[in-house]
Amino acid sequence: MSAAQIDRWFQEPPNAVKAAKMIKAIAEDSEIRSRILNAAEELFAKNGLETSIREITELANVNIAAVNYYFSSKTALSEAIFEQLSQRINIKRLSDLESLLSLARNECRPPSLRDIVLAFIRPYFEPGSDGKLLARLILQSRIAPTSLTKVIVERHFDPMAKRFIEAFSLACPSVEASKFYRRYEFMVGTVVFTISDPAGGSRMRRLSNGRIDVDDPDVASSLVSFVIGGLSADDGLVPDQSG
Amino acid sequence: MSAAQIDRWFQEPPNAVKAAKMIKAIAEDSEIRSRILNAAEELFAKNGLETSIREITELANVNIAAVNYYFSSKTALSEAIFEQLSQRINIKRLSDLESLLSLARNECRPPSLRDIVLAFIRPYFEPGSDGKLLARLILQSRIAPTSLTKVIVERHFDPMAKRFIEAFSLACPSVEASKFYRRYEFMVGTVVFTISDPAGGSRMRRLSNGRIDVDDPDVASSLVSFVIGGLSADDGLVPDQSG
DNA sequence: AATCATTTCAAATGGTCATTTGAAATGATT
DNA sequence: AATCATTTCAAATGACCATTTGAAATGATT
Numbered sequence: 001m002s003a004a005q006i007d008r009w010f011q012e013p014p015n016a017v018k019a020a021k022m023i024k025a026i027a028e029d030s031e032i033r034s035r036i037l038n039a040a041e042e043l044f045a046k047n048g049l050e051t052s053i054r055e056i057t058e059l060a061n062v063n064i065a066a067v068n069y070y071f072s073s074k075t076a077l078s079e080a081i082f083e084q085l086s087q088r089i090n091i092k093r094l095s096d097l098e099s100l101l102s103l104a105r106n107e108c109r110p111p112s113l114r115d116i117v118l119a120f121i122r123p124y125f126e127p128g129s130d131g132k133l134l135a136r137l138i139l140q141s142r143i144a145p146t147s148l149t150k151v152i153v154e155r156h157f158d159p160m161a162k163r164f165i166e167a168f169s170l171a172c173p174s175v176e177a178s179k180f181y182r183r184y185e186f187m188v189g190t191v192v193f194t195i196s197d198p199a200g201g202s203r204m205r206r207l208s209n210g211r212i213d214v215d216d217p218d219v220a221s222s223l224v225s226f227v228i229g230g231l232s233a234d235d236g237l238v239p240d241q242s243g
Numbered sequence: 244m245s246a247a248q249i250d251r252w253f254q255e256p257p258n259a260v261k262a263a264k265m266i267k268a269i270a271e272d273s274e275i276r277s278r279i280l281n282a283a284e285e286l287f288a289k290n291g292l293e294t295s296i297r298e299i300t301e302l303a304n305v306n307i308a309a310v311n312y313y314f315s316s317k318t319a320l321s322e323a324i325f326e327q328l329s330q331r332i333n334i335k336r337l338s339d340l341e342s343l344l345s346l347a348r349n350e351c352r353p354p355s356l357r358d359i360v361l362a363f364i365r366p367y368f369e370p371g372s373d374g375k376l377l378a379r380l381i382l383q384s385r386i387a388p389t390s391l392t393k394v395i396v397e398r399h400f401d402p403m404a405k406r407f408i409e410a411f412s413l414a415c416p417s418v419e420a421s422k423f424y425r426r427y428e429f430m431v432g433t434v435v436f437t438i439s440d441p442a443g444g445s446r447m448r449r450l451s452n453g454r455i456d457v458d459d460p461d462v463a464s465s466l467v468s469f470v471i472g473g474l475s476a477d478d479g480l481v482p483d484q485s486g
Numbered sequence: 487a488a489t490c491a492t493t494t495c496a497a498a499t500g501g502t503c504a505t506t507t508g509a510a511a512t513g514a515t516t
Numbered sequence: 517a518a519t520c521a522t523t524t525c526a527a528a529t530g531a532c533c534a535t536t537t538g539a540a541a542t543g544a545t546t
Contacts, residue, residue: 030523065526
């Protein structure tokens with residue numbers, strides 16, 4: 001699908017056959033591009049974020065120059081992946097949150113804190129959702145932020161975070177609202193760090209002499225309990241009434 | 244202080260003047276070595292862990308070959324820093340923990356959970372303790388572990404972790420003991436992620452429209468409340484009695 | 487003073503990397 | 517069929533990196 005083709009598309013009179021072709025072209029656009037995206041996503045998840053273009057293009061079975069042709073730089077490719085993943089997972093979270101909030105509103109009760117936390121955590125554990133990769137990308141952007149990871153966090157994470165922070169206040173009216181700015185971040189830390197524990201050499205397994213592991217099916221629910229406990233903690237301090 | 248010098252030292256008869264010189268030599272050993280260590284620590288903390296040897300040696304004002312001369316490789320240098328920092332902070336934590344445990348024992352009461360958590364968190368916030376650098380190094384070893392970061396974690400962190408996990412059980416007998424293997428890791432995640440928030444462009448500040456920041460003096464106590472809430476959470480599940 | 491080990495240094499080495507180039511292939515348009 | 521834009525590809529480019537080299541300087545030992 002070239003720029004020139006698109007230009008012509010708008011200049012020419014309508015034509016059913018051409019339209020069909022054009023739609024097909026857009027739908028398949030572009031096989032190589034998505035082969036690169038998939039390979040990169042797979043290798044980033046498996047081997048970390050310092051995978052070279054060479055490895056990616058070898059797995060994708062495309063020429064090494066294709067990355068620069070389709071994405072203009074390796075950085076742009078990484079950010080495309082980060083953005084795509086962030087968007088997919090955060091849209092899911094937000095829609096889960098909104099529907100549980102409106103359900104609570106209809107039933108004239110506050111939303112349940114457990115439901116909110118589950119809406120936040122669930123996408124990380126759903127099979128095929130690449131939660132582990134997203135967790136690594138978030139940690140990476142913590143340690144070594146780039147101007148573009150900052151943009152992605154601001155665009156795809158901050159709005160969702162604000163909604164969750166509001167929801168926490170609804171669910172826990174006894175906790176002073178401004179505390180949730182911090183507690184939200186604390187929650188993110190707990191979740192992201194836990195998810196990113198490398199499979200196999202897991203630290204939990206070592207510390208517990210093999211009894212407990214990160215990949216145990218009930219880690220998610222342990223995590224939820226911990227987070228709920230933290231979010232709703234009574235810290236015994238007098239809330240600041242000045243603001 | 245050369246190997247040959249040390250050999251001679253043990254072969255030769257005692258001599259007060261020589262002894263004095265030797266002790267001086269050991270004490271100053273080696274100025275360049277420590278200039279490199281300090282520069283590397285500073286740059287790792289400021290610019291992340293991918294600082295090049297060139298930058299380090301420029302700041303330290305030594306020749307670029309000095310790193311390989313004194314540390315044999317850049318990896319070994321990083322690990323020397325990681326190890327030194329881990330040891331310093333973890334020894335402090337362990338000794339704080341042991342003394343609060345023995346105090347509780349003498350007074351025939353369980354230790355307070357708050358005291359234990361404080362012993363864990365305090366070193367990260369003490370000025371000059373390089374808590375931020377350590378947090379970054381820990382996150383880094385999460386995302387991209389090397390065979391030697393693994394060794395450092397096992398040597399300097401795992402024994403301390405086991406002690407803290409035992410202490411949590413003493414402080415919270417109502418929580419089934421094996422839960423603390425997980426909850427300890429959850430705590431680490433919360434703390435490390437929070438500490439590593441880059442100064443200046445802090446996310447908390449953004450989300451709260453400037454009202455709350457990571458560098459606020461009371462973040463530590465918010466963190467402690469959250470962690471206590473999580474550690475002592477009642478998850479409503481029936482504990483596994485089979486083991 | 488002569489010999490020896492250690493330390494410093496500028497320059498070279500060799501490897502990996504992302505990116506560019508320019509020609510060849512493909513495919514669409516007239 | 518001829519022209520044009522787009523896509524593919526092998527090879528080259530140039531930057532940056534850690535590490536090595538070997539000679540010169542320093543310092544200790546006899």
